[in-house]
Amino acid sequence: MYTINEFESRAKLDQALTDQVAEILVSAVKLKGKASIAVSGGSTPKGFFTALSNMDLPWKQITVTLADERWVDITDDASNTKLVHENLLQNKALDANFFHIKQGDELTVEVLSDLNLAAGTTVLPFDVLILGMGEDGHTASLFPCSNEIHSALSRDAAPLLKVVPQTAPHERITFSYAYLAQSQNTFLHICGDSKKEVLEKALADSDTTQMPIRAFLHHESLATQVYWAE
Numbered sequence: 439m440y441t442i443n444e445f446e447s448r449a450k451l452d453q454a455l456t457d458q459v460a461e462i463l464v465s466a467v468k469l470k471g472k473a474s475i476a477v478s479g480g481s482t483p484k485g486f487f488t489a490l491s492n493m494d495l496p497w498k499q500i501t502v503t504l505a506d507e508r509w510v511d512i513t514d515d516a517s518n519t520k521l522v523h524e525n526l527l528q529n530k531a532l533d534a535n536f537f538h539i540k541q542g543d544e545l546t547v548e549v550l551s552d553l554n555l556a557a558g559t560t561v562l563p564f565d566v567l568i569l570g571m572g573e574d575g576h577t578a579s580l581f582p583c584s585n586e587i588h589s590a591l592s593r594d595a596a597p598l599l600k601v602v603p604q605t606a607p608h609e610r611i612t613f614s615y616a617y618l619a620q621s622q623n624t625f626l627h628i629c630g631d632s633k634k635e636v637l638e639k640a641l642a643d644s645d646t647t648q649m650p651i652r653a654f655l656h657h658e659s660l661a662t663q664v665y666w667a668e
């Protein structure tokens with residue numbers, strides 16, 4: 439299930455999402471002594487990252503990680519790790535912890551196994567998950583065009599998987615649907631009229647392998663909060 443929140447501007451969306459996420463993270467730290475947030479890459483979240491980085495939160499008790507990553511060097515402009523370090527882990531968020539899902543050069547079975555073990559004990563389940571969405575209805579690196587989509591959407595998937603999209607560059611590592619869907623608070627952050635049309639298409643049908651974002655929108659108990667501005 440889902441709710442749709444529309445905003446007059448991207449700046450107003452960024453601030454509203456920041457306020458909501460900040461409240462959740464503070465409550466989680468008060469309750470558990472720690473909190474975790476998984477964010478997505480792409481061009482949409484930069485304003486949100488900057489706004490959140492300026493919030494006075496208990497950042498030393500908060501771990502930031504990625505819903506997915508391109509398997510490129512973390513100095514590469516395509517790296518989501520680079521994007522997050524340059525836009526979110528700045529200002530007051532400099533003290534936040536970061537869980538690297540890109541480690542080493544090769545995405546081997548051993549690397550995946552180590553990462554799955556580490557993720558299970560440090561960041562899962564996420565207190566906050568920020569999803570984006572591509573024009574093809576992909577989210578995180580759950581790509582409809584990939585050969586791995588069925589396993590990435592299966593309920594018994596491992597936390598982290600390797601995905602090779604056919605219509606987007608780079609090998610990817612992504613958290614699987616089964617683990618992303620355990621997040622305590624899930625937000626879909628999208629902007630622009632074309633993304634609104636993609637959302638309407640996703641809501642109009644249920645085939646999740648065609649549009650993986652549907653697995654979150656049509657989930658029987660997961661309340662995905664859609665934040666949209668033009």
Ligand SMILES: O=C(O)[C@H](O)[C@@H](O)[C@H](O)[C@H](O)COP(=O)(O)O
Nearest residue numbers: 478479480481482570571572578
């Ligand atoms: O690694 C990635 O690219 C993201 O995780 C991906 O899922 C992104 O959120 C969408 O492709 C939307 O990207 P834009 O915000 O650039 O439209």
